[in-house]
Every structure is written in C-alpha cells, then in structure tokens.
Amino acid sequence: MKKKLALKFPRHLVSEPITYRLVKDYDLIVNIIKAKITPYEEGRLDLEVSGEKDAINRGMNYLNRIGVEVKPLIQEIKWNPERCNHCTVCVPLCPVGAFSVNEKERVVSFNDEKCIACGICVQACPYRAIEIIF
Template sequence: MKKRVNLTFPKSTIHVPVAYRLAKDFNVAANIIRAQVAPNQMGKMVLELLGDIDQIESAVEWMRSQDIEVSLHGREIAIDRDLCVDCGLCTGVCPSGALQLEPQTFKLNFARSRCIVCEQCIPACPVDAISINL
C-alpha cells in the first residue's frame, strides 16, 4: 500500500532519523517528496510511505509519539480541461515534471502520480483552470 503524508517537526525532533527508523523498525519505505528541515527550526516534509497497511499505521503512530505532527495528504491538483487553453505556463513552474506539453499536439499532459502538490502551478495559470481538491 502507498500513502502520502505531511510531517511537521518541532525544533526538538529535527534530529530524529525518520526515514531510517521507518525502514529499519517498521519495514516501510519512505520516499521523500519534499523537505524543508534546518537545525533549530521547525521542519516540514512530504513523504510517500510504501508498505503493509498495518506497518504504515504503526509507523504513523510512532511518528506521532515522537511529537511529529502527521497529516494524511488528501489534497490533489485538479485541472479543468474546459478552462485550460494549453498555454504551458504551468509547466515552467512544476518542479516534478508532472505538467508537460505533448510535443506533437501541444496539449497539456498531467501525470498525477508525479505531482507533489506544491501548488506552484495554481498562481501560474492565467485562466484559473488549476485548483486544489481537498
């Protein structure tokens, strides 16, 4: 099973080796999608967890016991194809390459599985065709 989570670390838990502990103690693979962690500051991270559902739930419980705030990542980017004019402005700000123009048709292609929901594409869209689904 795959599950995407948002983590918020208080200053006191920045030193916790989360990805290592998830793999070693819970047999859960942690793909770091996005991270903003600095010494003596609050940190944020988006992880994609891969493993057995029970192991993932145990890992989430452990992270919460370490004072790490864990929230399930239920948000997704939505593109209104009726509004989209395939201008490609969103492709220039997409750090994961989830938004690309097809070379032959010049139509916008959205690879949802590559999207990290950074929301940089939303303000880039001149016709407001991109939004966030909660």
Template sequence: MVRHKIVLHFPHEQVDKPIVSKLVRDYNLDFNILKASITPREEGLLVLEVTGEEADYDRGLEYLRSCGVEIQPLSQDVRRNEERCTHCGACLAVCPTEALRLDRETWEVRFAEDDCVACELCVRACPPRAMEIHY
C-alpha cells in the same frame, strides 16, 4: 499495499533525531523524500511518499505522532484556488507528474491531488497565482 503522500512537521527538539529512519527499520515502510526543510533549533518540514502494508503504515504513523511529529496529507497543503484559476494552462507544461491536466471536453485544467509531488513548479508558473502551497 498502501502509498500515501504526507507532510511531517517536526518540533525543533526532534529535528536532530533519526526518527524517519525507524520507519524503514521497525515498521517495514519505504519512503521517498519529495521535499525537505530541516533547520537545527527550528521546526522541520518533510514531504514523503510512504509505501508499505496498511497495518505497518498505521503503526509507523502512530510512532511519529508519539515523537511529537504533526502529520497531514499532502493534499491539504497543495491546493488550487478555484476562484483565481483562469484555466490558462501555463501550469500544464511544467508539471512533471501530470497532476495538472487539461480536460479535453471542457478545456479546463484539472488538478489530480494524488499525483502531486509538491515540486512547486506550478506555483511559479501560474500567472493568476491560483496554485497555493500551505505548509
């Protein structure tokens, strides 16, 4: 069983089609929508956590690509700018998944990308704007 967080970019001609529902029906995958921005006649953006057997996951992603959907891991889109981060800890209080954690030995903030759900609360809370979203 695999679990991946991915970002889907839909071309404008595909945003009104039931592409994602086929992941459940035809590929036995479960998904949780973490973020969505779909506008008719414009590009659509969907952040999903997808769970299923690895072979089904691979076939499902191949199907999405065949529909013109661009796929990338969520970790490419949510980043911490290490040069800007002052390790002030303002992000720690707002992170619902504890993807941002305090290292008690170094007193530095650590970012566990795999735990991030792209809620963007850290972006608003970060005084030096070290947390960045690049969709």
C-alpha cells in the same frame, strides 16, 4: 497502501532519524517529496509512505508518540482540459515535467503519472484549470 503525508516536527526532533526508523523499524518504503530541515528550527518533511496498512498505522503512531505533527498531503491533482487556455504558465513551474507543451500546436497536456502533487501549479494557473483533491 500508499499515503502522502506532511510532517512538521519541533526543533528537538530535527536530528531524529525519522525516515530511517520508518524504514527499519516499521518496514515502510519512504519517498521524500520535499524537505526543509534547518538546525535549531522546526522541520518540515513531505513523504510518500508505502507498506501494509498495519505497518503504516504503527509508523504513524510512532510519529505521534514522539511529537511529530502528521497531516495528509494533497492526494491528487486534477487538470481540467476544458478550462485550460494553454497559456503554458504551468509548464516551466512543474519540477517533474508533468505539464508539457506541443511546440507546433501550442497545446498543453498533463501527465498525471509524473505528478508528485507538490501543488505549485495550482496557485499559478490563471484559469483555475488545476484542482487539488484531498
């Protein structure tokens, strides 16, 4: 199974090798989606974790035990083509090119396989054509 998680950890854990432990001790595949780790400050880390259900649960227990706050990250982004006005606002904002525009026809399309569910486009869409599914 796969889980997208938002981790928040206190200052004293900033130097803890959290991703290393999840991989090495809990046999998980870890993909870092976003990280903000500054020395002497609270850290934030968005991860996609894959592995056996038990391994994921044990990994989550480890994080809770050491004091990391774990919340589910956005699971999926849903694009509603009927609401989309093809304004192209979302196209340059997407860090992975999940939205693209056909230059000739000026039509926007969405490739959900590229989307990493960062959520940037959701707030930006003036027509509320993009929705977060938790």
